[in-house]
Amino acid sequence: MNWKCFLAMLARDAQVARRNFFALLLQTFLQPLMFVFIFGRVMVGSGYMPPSYKSLLLPGIMAICMVGTGIWAVAMPLIAEFQFTREIEDRLLAPMEISWLAVEKVVAGTLQSLAAGFMVIPAAWLLLRPGVDLNVPHPLLFAVVAVLVALFSATGGLALGCSMQQTHIGLMFSLIVAPMIFFGCTYYPWSALEKFPILQRAVLVNPLVYASEGLRGTMVPQFPHLPLLAVVVGLVFFNALLLATGLRSFHGKSVS
Amino acid sequence: MVGIRTRDLRKVYTSAPPFAAGGGFGAPTKFGKRSKQPKPEIVALDGLTLEISPGEVFGLLGPNGAGKSTTVGILTTRVRPTAGQAWIGEHDVWKEQVSVKRLIGVVAQRPNLDFSLTAREILLFHGAYFGLDSQQRAKRADDLLERFKLRDRADQMVRGFSGGMMQRLSIARAMMHDPQVLFLDEPSAGLDPQTRLLLWEIIREYNQGGKTILLTTHNMEEADALCHRLVIIDHGRSIALGTPGELKSSVPGGFVLRLRFAQHSTALLEGLRSLAGVREVRVNDQSGADLYADRGGSLIREIVTLASAASVDLNDVHISEPSLENLFLHHTGRSLRE
Numbered sequence: 001m002n003w004k005c006f007l008a009m010l011a012r013d014a015q016v017a018r019r020n021f022f023a024l025l026l027q028t029f030l031q032p033l034m035f036v037f038i039f040g041r042v043m044v045g046s047g048y049m050p051p052s053y054k055s056l057l058l059p060g061i062m063a064i065c066m067v068g069t070g071i072w073a074v075a076m077p078l079i080a081e082f083q084f085t086r087e088i089e090d091r092l093l094a095p096m097e098i099s100w101l102a103v104e105k106v107v108a109g110t111l112q113s114l115a116a117g118f119m120v121i122p123a124a125w126l127l128l129r130p131g132v133d134l135n136v137p138h139p140l141l142f143a144v145v146a147v148l149v150a151l152f153s154a155t156g157g158l159a160l161g162c163s164m165q166q167t168h169i170g171l172m173f174s175l176i177v178a179p180m181i182f183f184g185c186t187y188y189p190w191s192a193l194e195k196f197p198i199l200q201r202a203v204l205v206n207p208l209v210y211a212s213e214g215l216r217g218t219m220v221p222q223f224p225h226l227p228l229l230a231v232v233v234g235l236v237f238f239n240a241l242l243l244a245t246g247l248r249s250f251h252g253k254s255v256s
Numbered sequence: 257m258v259g260i261r262t263r264d265l266r267k268v269y270t271s272a273p274p275f276a277a278g279g280g281f282g283a284p285t286k287f288g289k290r291s292k293q294p295k296p297e298i299v300a301l302d303g304l305t306l307e308i309s310p311g312e313v314f315g316l317l318g319p320n321g322a323g324k325s326t327t328v329g330i331l332t333t334r335v336r337p338t339a340g341q342a343w344i345g346e347h348d349v350w351k352e353q354v355s356v357k358r359l360i361g362v363v364a365q366r367p368n369l370d371f372s373l374t375a376r377e378i379l380l381f382h383g384a385y386f387g388l389d390s391q392q393r394a395k396r397a398d399d400l401l402e403r404f405k406l407r408d409r410a411d412q413m414v415r416g417f418s419g420g421m422m423q424r425l426s427i428a429r430a431m432m433h434d435p436q437v438l439f440l441d442e443p444s445a446g447l448d449p450q451t452r453l454l455l456w457e458i459i460r461e462y463n464q465g466g467k468t469i470l471l472t473t474h475n476m477e478e479a480d481a482l483c484h485r486l487v488i489i490d491h492g493r494s495i496a497l498g499t500p501g502e503l504k505s506s507v508p509g510g511f512v513l514r515l516r517f518a519q520h521s522t523a524l525l526e527g528l529r530s531l532a533g534v535r536e537v538r539v540n541d542q543s544g545a546d547l548y549a550d551r552g553g554s555l556i557r558e559i560v561t562l563a564s565a566a567s568v569d570l571n572d573v574h575i576s577e578p579s580l581e582n583l584f585l586h587h588t589g590r591s592l593r594e
Contacts, residue, residue, distance in 0.1 A: 002354070008384035015381075016372040086368035090378075090429065093332065094385035095358045256269070256335050 070153020078161030109154030184208030
């Protein structure tokens with residue numbers, strides 16, 4: 001393993017992210033924070049939502065931001081670089097096994113996703129306060145779940161980025177990302193689906209459910225949530241599956 | 257010094273060749289028999305064996321779709337051969353990819369620069385991938401930017417660069433880690449004559465440092481000016497190999513006169529064959545004939561006389577002087593640009 005090369009590629013991704021920082025910031029946070037403002041502030045303030053919704057919403061918003069950031073950071077460059085700009089060719093020719101380039105993309109995406117997750121907490125808290133009842137009894141467990149969520153976003157980005165055509169980017173968001181968010185227990189806890197038993201079981205194939213329930217269980221455990229063991233097992237399973245699929249497709253794209 | 261070898265390289269695509277192979281193909285399409293839904297099979301390389309000496313400038317010459325880019329793709333680890341083997345120095349290209357990648361620099365047919373970076377950053381990061389320390393990187397990047405006349409645009413994003421500037425930067429990048437073997441896939445395509453001359457000068461200079469260079473081109477002048485030896489490939493097979501001089505002298509006579517009549521006759525063809533200096537007459541169809549001869553323009557008057565004596569209209573004449581293009585025509589019956 002050529003660590004020098006791997007780190008140089010991470011440095012390259014960091015440089016690109018630094019250059020696009022403000023665009024990334026707006027792209028990642030604007031929509032979720034508007035949602036936080038309307039549902040957490042306006043709807044709660046006007047009495048349409050109970051005050052406790054503020055605390056319930058925050059982990060879900062964090063999950064959306066993290067997953068959106070990771071998928072965007074990994075999938076979009078890959079789609080463009082493999083199919084249109086071919087920018088990735090120089091890195092494919094660097095003296096390192098090409099699978100490590102895919103791993104580097106996953107690491108870069110994970111770091112960006114974590115950064116987005118930890119930036120959205122104070123931003124949302126500022127918008128919602130007072131009345132947010134954050135309660136992190138096990139910081140280590142919270143950190144593990146956050147890293148697994150970030151990894152899920154990046155491996156998902158790798159799998160999507162290597163299997164999507166450039167012309168299908170719009171479809172990717174409307175057919176995959178949007179349903180994943182709406183059926184991902186982000187705006188409501190999984191237990192809220194009790195009255196829809198079939199739906200409640202069906203959404204378990206959506207990895208975002210484990211992400212938002214995991215963050216809910218570690219940040220606001222006073223609300224009902226999936227058992228954390230199930231969350232960790234679910235996220236590890238999906239991460240492994242997406243990484244394996246992503247690496248396979250990455251190879252397929254890199255070598256003809 | 258490092259050489260290049262291939263043995264019986266064969267590549268069959270079952271889908272359109274992707275960008276690693278330059279996206280070109282032109283070999284006949286066959287259909288596989290075993291699968292239920294037949295996949296189109298495109299034979300891009302059909303048993304290519306090459307031996308390129310260390311320190312040589314070697315040219316792959318052929319029309320679009322001949323298999324040039326696929327050969328470069330295989331030699332640079334980006335295309336998996338269906339059969340056969342390739343080596344860079346002592347390293348098997350497919351089995352020892354990382355060792356091979358350390359030895360090679362590659363300029364792809366189409367610009368593939370990192371659009372998210374400035375010109376200088378592109379060179380610096382490339383150097384970093386290859387383990388150069390920061391001082392080495394900075395110095396080498398400066399030297400290359402100067403050499404390729406890109407200094408005044410060094411700190412600008414490459415998105416706004418012209419095609420020629422992108423091509424120059426691509427070549428500078430490939431040289432950044434001082435590779436032992438340099439691959440240039442159609443390096444001067446789209447360059448103005450002045451830049452092309454600069455590029456040729458840089459390629460010769462790089463070669464004088466003991467580096468092996470493999471370039472693909474369909475530009476005769478370029479192959480003639482740069483290559484010590486070259487191979488002409490068509491439909492994935494080698495059809496001629498030698499120095500540019502050897503190859504040119506292998507064409508009978510050297511000159512080619514491509515004639516087009518309304519419709520030629522046996523008597524007319526016999527007459528053409530008997531003209532002084534004519535070595536060979538090849539009939540293409542009912543109206544076309546190619547004359548291989550020792551002389552060019554001075555034959556026209558005699559051809560016209562023969563044609564009018566046989567009451568045949570002469571519609572078109574094209575004369576080419578001794579060139580690699582004629583060689584290609586001689587071997588394949590087709591022009592390189594067809």
